[in-house]
Amino acid sequence: MSDVALGSAQAPGRTELSVEVPVYIPTRGERLGAVVTVPEDASADLGVLMMSGRARDRAHRNGMWVRTAQAVANAGAYAVRLDYPGVGNSTGEPAVFPLEKTPSWAVEDACSFLLEHTPVRRVLLVGTCFGARVMLDAAPGIDQAVGIAYICGPVLARTPSWRFRVRRRLSRLLPGGSVAISKDTPAGAGAANEAAQRREGNLVAEQRVSPAFRRSMNRTLRRIKMYFLFGDEDFVYDEARFALETLHPPKDRYELDVVPGVLHTFQTLEDQQVVVDWVPRLVERLR
Amino acid sequence: MSSRPASVELVASGLSAFSRFEDASAGRSETQSFLSTPAGPLFSTMVEPLGRPERDVGVLFCHSFAWEQYELYPLELSAARRVASAGFAAMTFQARGYNDSGGEFADVTPATHVRDVLAAAKALKVSAGVEAVVPVGASFGSAVALLAAIEMQAPGVALWNPVQPAAFLDGLLRASTVAGMLEDADMSTASADGSSGAGAGASAAAPRRGFQALKAALENGETLDVFGFPVTPAMYGECREIDVLACVAAGSVPARALEVIVNPASRRTADAVGSALSAQGAQVLVEQAEGPGRREFAASVPRGGHLATHAALFDDVIAKTLTWLETIS
Numbered sequence A: 001m002s003d004v005a006l007g008s009a010q011a012p013g014r015t016e017l018s019v020e021v022p023v024y025i026p027t028r029g030e031r032l033g034a035v036v037t038v039p040e041d042a043s044a045d046l047g048v049l050m051m052s053g054r055a056r057d058r059a060h061r062n063g064m065w066v067r068t069a070q071a072v073a074n075a076g077a078y079a080v081r082l083d084y085p086g087v088g089n090s091t092g093e094p095a096v097f098p099l100e101k102t103p104s105w106a107v108e109d110a111c112s113f114l115l116e117h118t119p120v121r122r123v124l125l126v127g128t129c130f131g132a133r134v135m136l137d138a139a140p141g142i143d144q145a146v147g148i149a150y151i152c153g154p155v156l157a158r159t160p161s162w163r164f165r166v167r168r169r170l171s172r173l174l175p176g177g178s179v180a181i182s183k184d185t186p187a188g189a190g191a192a193n194e195a196a197q198r199r200e201g202n203l204v205a206e207q208r209v210s211p212a213f214r215r216s217m218n219r220t221l222r223r224i225k226m227y228f229l230f231g232d233e234d235f236v237y238d239e240a241r242f243a244l245e246t247l248h249p250p251k252d253r254y255e256l257d258v259v260p261g262v263l264h265t266f267q268t269l270e271d272q273q274v275v276v277d278w279v280p281r282l283v284e285r286l287r
Numbered sequence B: 001m002s003s004r005p006a007s008v009e010l011v012a013s014g015l016s017a018f019s020r021f022e023d024a025s026a027g028r029s030e031t032q033s034f035l036s037t038p039a040g041p042l043f044s045t046m047v048e049p050l051g052r053p054e055r056d057v058g059v060l061f062c063h064s065f066a067w068e069q070y071e072l073y074p075l076e077l078s079a080a081r082r083v084a085s086a087g088f089a090a091m092t093f094q095a096r097g098y099n100d101s102g103g104e105f106a107d108v109t110p111a112t113h114v115r116d117v118l119a120a121a122k123a124l125k126v127s128a129g130v131e132a133v134v135p136v137g138a139s140f141g142s143a144v145a146l147l148a149a150i151e152m153q154a155p156g157v158a159l160w161n162p163v164q165p166a167a168f169l170d171g172l173l174r175a176s177t178v179a180g181m182l183e184d185a186d187m188s189t190a191s192a193d194g195s196s197g198a199g200a201g202a203s204a205a206a207p208r209r210g211f212q213a214l215k216a217a218l219e220n221g222e223t224l225d226v227f228g229f230p231v232t233p234a235m236y237g238e239c240r241e242i243d244v245l246a247c248v249a250a251g252s253v254p255a256r257a258l259e260v261i262v263n264p265a266s267r268r269t270a271d272a273v274g275s276a277l278s279a280q281g282a283q284v285l286v287e288q289a290e291g292p293g294r295r296e297f298a299a300s301v302p303r304g305g306h307l308a309t310h311a312a313l314f315d316d317v318i319a320k321t322l323t324w325l326e327t328i329s
Helices: A061-074 A104-117 A130-141 A162-173 A189-199 A211-220 A235-247 A269-286 B008-016 B066-085 B110-128 B140-151 B165-193 B211-219 B233-241 B244-250 B264-279 B311-328
Strands: A007-010 A017-027 A030-038 A046-051 A078-082 A122-128 A145-151 A225-231 A254-259 B020-023 B028-035 B042-049 B057-062 B089-094 B132-138 B156-160 B224-226 B229-231 B256-261 B283-288
Touching: A017 A061, A017 A104, A017 B008, A017 B028, A030 A061, A030 A104, A030 B008, A046 A061, A046 A104, A046 A130, A046 A269, A061 A078, A061 A269, A061 B066, A078 A104, A104 A122, A104 A130, A104 B008, A122 A130, A122 A269, A130 A145, A130 A211, A145 A269, A211 A235, A225 A235, A225 A269, A235 A254, B028 B066, B028 B110, B042 B066, B042 B110, B057 B066, B057 B110, B057 B140, B057 B311, B066 B089, B066 B132, B066 B140, B066 B229, B066 B311, B089 B110, B110 B132, B110 B140, B110 B233, B132 B140, B132 B311, B140 B156, B140 B165, B140 B244, B156 B311, B165 B211, B165 B224, B165 B229, B165 B233, B211 B224, B211 B233, B244 B264, B256 B264, B256 B311, B264 B283, B283 B311
Parallel strands: A046 A078, A046 A122, A122 A145, A145 A225, A225 A254, B057 B089, B057 B132, B132 B156, B156 B256, B256 B283
Antiparallel strands: A007 A017, A017 A030, A030 A078, B020 B028, B028 B042, B042 B089, B224 B229
16 A cells, blocks of 8 residues: 555656655654655755744645755755644644744754754754744754755844833823834835835834844854845845844855745745745755 | 664665654554555555544545645644544545645646545555545535545545535635735835835736636636646636536435535535435535634635634534544444
8 A cells, every 4th residue: 555654756847756754753742744855865964954934834835845855855965844833744732823932942853853863964944934933043052053044034023112112102192292103214114114014914113123033143143154035025025134234244144135026925836936946056055 | 873874765764763653642643654546646644543443434534725725734634633533544645736745736636636535545444444434525625525425435425615616716716816906906005105125016017817817818728826826727627517516416425424614605505515415315414613713714714824723613623523423433
């Protein structure tokens, strides 16, 4: 009937075969669903961990991570596509994870598993949207991390700071006052962000870098390089530009790739192919 | 890892020890694997009671189409786990072209869905040692489940939010049209603000097509990109040709059927299918699922909606299905 544990999956549109093994990764009393793609040269020491946007399946839209995993394996690295805790093939209660407190421990445990059961000794962390934030939060705790691919990830805080809340309240109490908008913005970016947040239905009228993002990025960039990928019409690209202008990270510690159009929803085949092509190119540079 | 030279077989063999686990407290085991079928490998998750299954039927979850499959997979796997804890061998799987199964999504049609259901059902019978399989499907998956149940002469079938394939696809195209209109309006606002990134106008350069234009395009042989999934003329044509009611009238229907109406909009179809099944001698039970998010179920499941935000609703669907399953085993 079936090979219970092993499977050979042919990459769509390709003739090469990669072995894929679905696994349950033990983690803190539960299990994470994942699929490990083994490259033809099984002695490869580079592994790529991939996570999609919040609480989405490990395969990503239209199997984008499946195709990416095959491309990564063809480029000579292990690939792991990971389910969120409580979602997909993972066990545990499903939960909605806040942006300021991501389930980064799941990535740490998945890395440990990869290091223990394969020849992998260096790890590239790849995430889209919320998954990018999870990877960023996990990276400082993973000694073997050699890079983070931050694809269309959010950067700004989604709730106003207490200072802003106080100012807003005071402004309403003062005669002739109106809702205060934080002026701590670079010229031009503030208006752009307000428009972006209105588009997204976000009620925040303040623009500030997420404290968790700031903290994680500062810790990460000490030894790990970040590779950003955005569409130039993504609202999160506006956020990223603001963050880079505000935080001034060393220019040799990050790279910023921008493609035309909207990327962050991956809602077209073309957008998905951008990622499927971009990640293995990064792998080839890191090998 | 040890210092032995690594080979693909050695590494894969070591990893395969983690393809299965037992949950003694829940009374079940779970195995992820690839089923070998003539059409290619199918990723499956088999969830079984610890020890021999107590029931003589297995339960097979038949997924929906494209984005809806993606959204509803957690519900189906959660259901498989619950029915396994109740003593049934259960399986979820992904048809060729979907996710971990690989293959080309552009090759997907209703016929390929049914083909893969039959292959998965065969594997479930062999693996679990059960006599028969009861297919369960939501939305587009309900049509697949019903067609498969007729073909394999299943003892029962469970339909969550039943829908005709043609109506389902029309709904998907309409949703695509509306989403495009909203995006265009959004980008127009951004352009008027003078905000957003460069090229705000460029995204609206290609004129959006309305619902009728999209259908005409499919009829003229064009493959459409709908929410990142290719919808082909073959898929469109087959959906238009399938009339679930006619299939019920012409085929050997299961003796027992359950319909769970989640989104009230599916009531009319459920009534029609139920009547057709009854006319063929089936014992039909119709239930209404309760819980917040009913109107968002299936084709318009909201972004971010999943087990955590629709837990009560999903629980009710599963509970009603389990109660019914216990009457036919």
